[in-house]
Amino acid sequence: METVSIGFLGCGEMARLHARCLKQIPGVNLIAAYDRSSEASQTFGEELGCSVAHSAEELLARPDIDTVYICTWHDSHAALIEQCIKSGKRRIFCEKPMALTMDDARRVRDLIRAKRVQFMIGLNHRFTPAVVKLKELLEAGRLHPKMVTVTFACAPFMDTWAGQPEQGGILTNLGSHAFDLARWVVGDEVVEVSCFAERTRLGPAQAEDSAVATLRFRNGAMATCTLHDQAPVPYSLFPGRNMVRIEVFGSDGVIVCRGLDGLELMLNGRLEQIACDPYDELRSWGYLDENRHFIQATLSEANPSPNEEEGLKAVELVQAARVASAERRVVGMRC
Ligand SMILES: NC(=O)c1ccc[n+]([C@@H]2O[C@H](COP(=O)([O-])OP(=O)(O)OC[C@H]3O[C@@H](n4cnc5c(N)ncnc54)[C@H](O)[C@@H]3O)[C@@H](O)[C@H]2O)c1
Numbered sequence: 001m002e003t004v005s006i007g008f009l010g011c012g013e014m015a016r017l018h019a020r021c022l023k024q025i026p027g028v029n030l031i032a033a034y035d036r037s038s039e040a041s042q043t044f045g046e047e048l049g050c051s052v053a054h055s056a057e058e059l060l061a062r063p064d065i066d067t068v069y070i071c072t073w074h075d076s077h078a079a080l081i082e083q084c085i086k087s088g089k090r091r092i093f094c095e096k097p098m099a100l101t102m103d104d105a106r107r108v109r110d111l112i113r114a115k116r117v118q119f120m121i122g123l124n125h126r127f128t129p130a131v132v133k134l135k136e137l138l139e140a141g142r143l144h145p146k147m148v149t150v151t152f153a154c155a156p157f158m159d160t161w162a163g164q165p166e167q168g169g170i171l172t173n174l175g176s177h178a179f180d181l182a183r184w185v186v187g188d189e190v191v192e193v194s195c196f197a198e199r200t201r202l203g204p205a206q207a208e209d210s211a212v213a214t215l216r217f218r219n220g221a222m223a224t225c226t227l228h229d230q231a232p233v234p235y236s237l238f239p240g241r242n243m244v245r246i247e248v249f250g251s252d253g254v255i256v257c258r259g260l261d262g263l264e265l266m267l268n269g270r271l272e273q274i275a276c277d278p279y280d281e282l283r284s285w286g287y288l289d290e291n292r293h294f295i296q297a298t299l300s301e302a303n304p305s306p307n308e309e310e311g312l313k314a315v316e317l318v319q320a321a322r323v324a325s326a327e328r329r330v331v332g333m334r335c
Contacts, residue, residue, distance in 0.1 A: 003028070005065050009033075009069065011041050014122070015071035034058070065089070068092050070084070070095060081119075082108060090116065090117050091117070093119075121306050126181070127293070134185065143250040145185055149245075154229045157173075158170060164206070170209055171322055179215065179317035180317075185223075193324050193333065194324050196325055209230075241279065317333075
């Protein structure tokens with residue numbers, strides 16, 4: 001049986017979640033991990049039973065690692081993707097965002113293509129059972145999206161590293177997911193973006209903690225994305241695990257993803273509820289299926305999805321929203 005041998009760059013919360021998923025997938029070996037905090041690498045190595053590297057170079061030089069997971073802070077993603085590829089690695093999973101600027105995102109995308117790297121960007125919300133079901137219903141033609149709302153209402157987290165201005169603020173943290181979901185649900189490209197991104201909770205030392213963006217699509221559909229970290233902690237857990245909510249309206253009715261727990265359909269006057277399986281930390285947030293998909297793709301030499309093009313698109317939409325907010329104008333997109 002072919003195996004996949006993995007090295008982790010970054011040993012924090014997301015690395016741990018991915019590693020726990022990977023441990024459930026046959027044929028996967030966790031080989032080594034590196035974090036710039038030696039304590040974080042050490043703890044991760046002990047918990048997950050892999051060895052510890054003392055630098056990214058040391059980890060990437062290991063011939064027994066064929067696949068790299070990048071789970072560091074945002075400002076290192078583009079450089080680490082390049083470093084992996086230049087070290088000869090051809091299978092890379094990177095947490096969102098792929099980069100913080102369009103120049104970096106394009107350079108990385110071109111390098112991934114040129115070197116035929118199997119690359120996946122960590123947009124896990126496409127893999128939550130509720131969103132998978134929603135996409136199936138839309139692809140079956142049960143509803144043609146005209147108006148979409150995507151809400152990410154998180155418990156406070158923008159006063160951590162994620163809210164440092166150099167890490168991209170709420171638009172990078174949550175907009176990457178929300179804009180990608182809006183595109184995924186509508187199934188078309190965005191032609192115009194408007195946005196207000198503000199500090200409504202935190203002071204000037206932190207980046208924007210709240211945003212409302214409007215996307216207009218080539219096919220005439222529109223989406224609003226509301227992003228903030230002002231929900232009480234239990235909001236993302238109980239009742240309903242509401243952190244992410246999606247409403248899709250069309251001429252035949254509406255489909256609502258109410259958090260992670262299930263969907264409500266009101267189509268052609270009929271009300272239907274679809275419950276997802278009972279809550280499981282790795283499955284309900286899409287992490288397990290996201291990792292399964294990546295590993296299956298690497299083993300079959302297929303192109304995983306979402307890939308570098310989707311990663312680039314997410315960066316492009318975040319950047320457009322940033323410009324729209326800063327310049328108080330509608331930003332047109334090339335598609
Ligand atoms: N998809 C999701 O649901 C989701 C949720 C949370 C975070 N994330 C993403 O996961 C990534 C990591 O977030 P996290 O919550 O695990 O953060 P974290 O702070 O828990 O872990 C990140 C680790 O990376 C290390 N690190 C940072 N920069 C580094 C560098 N240049 N070299 C080596 N180590 C470095 C830090 O020391 C830290 O231990 C981010 O891209 C974030 O946006 C995704």
